[in-house]
Amino acid sequence: MSPQRLLVPVLVVAAAVLVAVVVLxxxxxxxxxxxxxxxxxPLYMAPPVSGTVTQMLVQRGDRVAAGQKLFVVDTSQVGGARDEAAAQVAAAEAQAQDARKGQRPVELAVYDANIAAADAKVRDAAAVLNRVRPLVAQGVYAPAKLDDAKATYDSAAAAAAAARKQRQAAALGAREDQIRAADAQVRLAKANLSATSARLSDAGPIAPGPARVEDVFYQAGEWAIANQPVLALLxxxxxxxxxxxxxxxxxxxxxxxxxxxxxxxxxxxxxxxxxxxxxxxxxxxxxxxxxxxxxxxxxxxxxxxxxxxxxxxxxxxxxxxxxx
Missing domain, CATH: 2.40.30.170 (Efflux pump adaptor protein, beta barrel domain)
Incomplete structure (x- = not known):
């Protein structure tokens, strides 16, 4: 066999070996x-409210420490909302205190009139009872007449006692439903004030830990939209x-x-x-x-x-x- 014919199989074998070495x-x-x-x-820092970026305190590539302030957004709108929430708290607390004072003198006059009317009925019933008792003893009236007179007197006396109890309760401020409603308004107003104050404090975000400023999206003087990133920290x-x-x-x-x-x-x-x-x-x-x-x-x-x-x-x- 000629050398040229032997060269082809040798090359094929060599190629197979090379593939095995390179791949397998x-x-x-x-x-x-x-x-x-x-x-x-990245950690994207955004203001909770919309407003003008009044201060940009860092630049891209800066190192920041934990607690370092990054930027400041104008808080005039949030400040007004906080003042309004504080006024609502004061008003709700005043209403709660008023509810605990009980009825006013003008309102108590109605209870006093009811007591006077009840006392008048007691006196009338007592007069009838005193008049009927001797006549029943003399046999002029039947005993049932005396029972009716006693029942009328007892009913009048019970009504007078109930009128006095109502007047006392009103004077002591026992308007429980109104008190509970007023207390609920106080809690609601305080929660609103707390949320508004938190938004106001968050208007100047701080770095949560050591970081690098990866990018800055707004500069001082630009209007930043609430919850939109102003800068990115790494x-x-x-x-x-x-x-x-x-x-x-x-x-x-x-x-x-x-x-x-x-x-x-x-x-x-x-x-x-x-x-x-x-x-x-x-x-x-x-x-x-x-x-x-x-x-x-x-x-x-x-x-x-x-x-x-x-x-x-x-x-x-x-x-x-x-x-x-």
């Missing part, structure tokens, strides 16, 4: 690192690593475990603590697509780094080894 061997070998990236979750505790653990070793990655990682231009021996492991498997995302991980099922893992990093920065995570 990396799949069978274990990757030395897990590819990932830095992810940041808190330090919302910056995390996101990498993907192979399906075969995902059991090693549990919240609380520490992983080591590296990145370009970063100091050596960096660590991060795992905070979340996704319960769902997925194929390797294109952003970290590689021959070593191709066609493999992976689980997303999030970890909080021990140093400050920039979102989007690629990282290499050292795989965890089983504990002996």
């Amino acid at each position: 061997v990396p799949r069978l070998s274990r990757p030395h690192v897990l590819s990932g990236y830095v992810e940041g979750e 808190p330090d505790d919302r910056v995390k690593l996101r990498f993907f653990a192979p399906e075969k070793s995902v059991a090693l990655y549990r919240p609380g475990e520490t992983v080591r990682f590296s990145c370009d231009g970063c100091p050596p021996d960096l660590t991060a603590k795992i905070t979340y492991v996704s319960p769902r498997a997925e194929f390797t995302p294109p952003v970290i697509y590689s021959r070593e991980a191709r066609d493999r099922l992976v689980y997303m893992v999030e970890a909080r780094p021990s140093t400050l990093l920039n979102p989007g920065q690629p990282v290499d995570v050292t795989p965890l080894e089983p504990k002996s």
